[in-house]
Every structure is written in structure tokens, then in C-alpha cells.
Amino acid sequence: MRTVTGLWRWRRNPLRRGTDLIEAWVALAAVALLAVAVPAVGWFGGRAVDASMRQTIGRQHEQRHRTTAVVVRGSADHHVRAFDAESAREHDLGRRVIANWRAADGSTHTGTISAPLREPHPGDTFPIWADHRGRPVKGPMSTETAHLHAVLAGFGIAVLAAGLVECARRLVVRHLVRRRYERLDEAWAEAGPDWGRTGAGS
Template sequence: MARAIPPAQPPPEELPRVLLWRWRRNPLRRRSDLAQAWIALCLFLAVLVITPAVTFLVGDVAFRDLKQTARHEAHTRHYTSAVLVHDAPRHPEPGSDEAKKTLYPAPVRYTDPRGHTRTADTDVEPGLPADATVHVWVTDEGHLTEPPLTPEQVRSRAMGYALLAAMTVPLIGAAAYGYAGRRLERRNLADWDTDWARTAPRWTTFT
């Protein structure tokens, strides 16, 4: 005889989550739960207060430092002409949009600020013939270098440092909360072991 199929059972209801349960008085709340709630609140308020201050401070310090760096580079870097030693490599697709954005390293000859003739590699447009003139930036020591920082680069980099600081503070707060939570959990387990060591003998029966 075939077994009757039992009627379908409704899915078990999920227990409602009590908001801010660590702040509510109940017999199961431990002291560590309340301590964890206070730690979370203090860290949250600290992050709200510290983040704007740290963001402004880091951005301001970075802006001042980068501005000083740009000023130093403007005084120690020189814009001069250089001549290609030989033909620059040609792009596989001359005239394409990619060719207009592509640069190839090629040796150039130039005169440094001390009057010495030097040869070094720099990035040039593809297809330039030998003896073509290009412009390069040179340091006081005669080495090829990048152009000095522009005001736009100074601002964007300072904003990048400020944004990084703004993201770092909440991460530090979250890490501190996680560390405190693990320490409290270890303490709870140690207290549980201690209580069980006192209670277990009462439950033990000998036969």
C-alpha cells in the first residue's frame, strides 16, 4: 500500500531581528554585549568627528608639500630642444587615432644647462626622421626628466591623498571594532569554560 504523502508544511518563520538588541534589558544580555554596544557607539562618533578633520589636515599638508615640490621643480628643470639621433619607429597604422596617442622611446642629443652635449632616450612621436627637433625637460644635472607639476596636478594629487585619508579612518574604526569584538568573544568563552567547570560536577552521575 502506497504511503500517504504528508501535507505540505509552511516554511519556518524567521525570528524577527530586534534592533539595537544590545541596548535592551533582557535576561540573556551579557555585560560584554553592553560593552560591545558602547564600543560601537564610541567608535562611530569618533569616526564621524575625526574623518573630516583628518581629511582636511592630510589634504592641506599634501597640497602644501606638492606645491613646494612643484615650485622646486620649476626652478630646477629646464625646457630645451633636442635632436633625434636616428629615425623613430613607425606606427603600424599611420594616421590612426592610436598612432596620434602613441609614443616610442628614441635616442636624442641635447645640450645640458652646463653646456655639455648628452645623449639619452625619450618618448617621441612615431615616424619622426633623424635630426628632427623635439623638446625635452632637463634637470640641473643634465638628466632628462618629467615636466614640473602643474597646478591642476597639485590639486588632483592633494585631493587623492585627502580621499585616501577619508577612507582610511572608517577602515581603522571597523578594524578596531572587529578587534574589540574578538577580544570580548574570547573573554566570553573563557568565562563560559570557568562556569562550566564549576557546574559540570553537579551534572555528573557515577554508576
Template sequence: MSGGTGTKKLMWRWRSNPLRRHDDIVEAWIVLAVWAVILVGGTLAGLVTAHAADEVFDQQREERYAVKAEVVTGAPAAVTTAGTTNRRALAQVHWTTPDGATQTGKTLVPAGQKAGTEVEVWLNGQGDLATEPPSPTEASVEAGVLGTAAALALAGTVFGAGALARWRLDRRRFDRWGREWDLVGPEWGHKTS
């Protein structure tokens, strides 16, 4: 098959043809619109989501800070489940704020820590316990994953909407063919001579 023949087959809905129906033109526009939105909209959704995630991670790295804390209650030992080992456990800790007040709270610490052990914990801008912010590399990877997920979600939604619109066109064509057959079909049983 030559390249020109393949292109003709792909573009048949756009060419002038006495057998082309209005629904064929509508379907061609639907397919074009779906792919345009997937390509342009998916790219934009991915880029905007990745940029927003990067900003959030940058803000977390700017406002969160590490302080030394003391484990109040011992942390359970590492637990292995389904082939993975959880190397962090929830424990109660206390720390001193910059203004000299002592705070107590629960956070994840390395598994197996005994009471009295000094650990590093992370606080947010309000001085509350928070998770460690992602490193720039981790943030870039996570932003990329979130951007890709947003692009795929948009693409899936648009593709599904396009498939639904094409299905409705097919149903309309089948109904129209059925009505036409009901009119023409009985005439085929009569002899013409």
C-alpha cells in the same frame, strides 16, 4: 521605521543599558574616533598633499625653460600597443646653452623626427634636460588626484586599524563567552526538582 527608532538603533552603545558591556563602550569610542580621523584627517591630508603638489608644479614652471635643439639621431616612428599610440620617442639631441656651450643628451621628442630636425626641449635650473612642466590646468588636476589619493590612503589605513581593533574586541568577547559557557553549561544538564 520612524527616524527616532533608527537613531536609537545606531546609538545603542551610548545609551545606559543593563546589558551594555565595557567592550561595547570601547567599541563605540573606536567607531567614533575612526570616523572623526577619516573626516578630519583625510580632509587635512588631501588638502596638504594637493597644496604641496601645487607648489612643486609652480616651482617647476618657474625654473624650467624651453630651448631649441637639433635631433642628432632620428627618433623611431610612433608605436601602437594595446590600442594606444606612443607619440613620443627617445632621441639624442644637442643644444646651445645661453653661455654658448654645446650640450648633448637624450630626451623625448615627437616620434618619427629625422636627424637635423629642430625640436623644443626643456631644461631645468641647472641646464640639464627635464620634462616639460605641467600647465596650470594639468597641475591642478594632478594635485587634486594626489590629494584625493592621500585622503583615501589615510582613510583606508584608519578604517583598517579600526576594523582590527573591533575584531580584537570581538575575539575577546567570544573568549569571555566561551569561558562563561564552560562554567554554566554543565549545570544545565542537572535536574532541579
């Protein structure tokens, strides 16, 4: 509102300089971009990231399959906890056990993996995710996690766009101020030598 008021005040002000009007229009354009363009850029950016994340989830579901592991015996490893970057929180991975499981092609695999069981015993079963080679992998990213990443990305893009608009405005204003001082120096150079002299028009 102050920008619009300032622009209206400069319309017919006899002291108005050309750079004053330009600065007011630049400020008005920056306000319009911050109010309309920046949110739109953030929204479209978030949508693009969301679509990309959904494609990633689709590929993960194609490359990974859920199977059942059977505990053979316990492992000497201790209780395991790990930080999951995809969900941004710590997960309890349970205890390490030696287990058997089947791959998508029907082949049987044996290895040491983390069982989400408090006290695993031989014969206990639990679900795991495996790749096309039968190697244990993390499960596909959830839709909720993908959406959260998209929202954060959209917000970050909007903040970046707002910063670019503000930087552009400041650069223009800086150039205008420099131009004003240059014109003031030029005017002073012309009037300065005759300042205060009788009959010099001052």
C-alpha cells in the same frame, strides 16, 4: 541606527550582561569614528600630501628651466612613446633628433633628444626643459597632477583609518566573546556536578 537601538534595548534588560553593554558602546564609538574621525583623517592627510607636492613642484621649477632646442639633423632612432608616471598616461615623445640648446648659464649643449614634431627638419625649434647643468629633464609636475595625487592619498589614508577602526572593534568584540565563554565555563563547572540531583537546587 541599529547600534543606537541595540544600546537603548540593553539599558534595562534583565538579561543584559556587562559585556553586552560594553560591546554596544564599542559599536557606537566605532560608528562615530567612521562617520567623523575617518573622513577628517583622510582630509588632513590629503592636505598634507598636497602641501608636500606643491613644495616639490616649487623645487622643480627652481631646479629646471625652459629653453628652446634647435634641430640639427634627424637621428637613426625610431618614433618613441613612453609612459609618464606623474600624469598616469602615455605620451607621444615624437622622433629622436640631434639638437642644440642653451642652458641657464648661457652655455650651448648638443645631444640626441626627443622632438615633439611629426617630421623634424634642420632648423626647426621646440621647447624643452633642462636642469642647471643643461641636461634635458622632464618638465615640472603640473598642479592638476599634484592635486590628483593628493586626493588619492587622502582617500587611501581614510580607507586605512577605517580599516584600523574596524579591526580594533573586532578585536574588542573577540575578547568580549572569549570572556563570555570563560564565564560560562566557570559557571558550568560550579553547577555541572550537581545538575539534576535532588535537593541540589537545580
